[in-house]
Amino acid sequence: MDNGTFENTESTFMFGDALKVSPCLQAGNNSFESYFPSGTWVNLYNRSDIMNSTGMNQMIMPTSLFTTVHQKEGSIIPFQ
Numbered sequence: 001m002d003n004g005t006f007e008n009t010e011s012t013f014m015f016g017d018a019l020k021v022s023p024c025l026q027a028g029n030n031s032f033e034s035y036f037p038s039g040t041w042v043n044l045y046n047r048s049d050i051m052n053s054t055g056m057n058q059m060i061m062p063t064s065l066f067t068t069v070h071q072k073e074g075s076i077i078p079f080q
Contacts, residue, residue: 018075019044024062033057040073 012022012034020041022034036053043049045066050073051058060068071077 018072018077020070020072022060022068022070024060024068029062031059031061034060034068036070041070042073044069044071 011025012020014020014037020034020036022032024032026032034057036051036056036058038053038055041051041053045068049070051070062068
């Protein structure tokens with residue numbers, strides 16, 4: 001993880017080094033920015049929104065159905 005990972009933690013956070021949680025905290029937002037550490041990140045909800053980051057802010061299009069969570073490519077998250 002790089003230093004940018006720990007900025008703006010009141011609106012987004014990492015869960016370990018493999019999950020990036022980016023909730024939309026303002027009603028009516030069509031998009032918002034969230035910092036992503038370097039790597040490839042896959043949206044856990046639809047598995048099709050893939051972000052390639054070099055350690056920078058990315059635009060996220062939220063939905064009212066779920067909280068935006070991305071998984072770092074190559075990591076393993078066990079589910080039951």
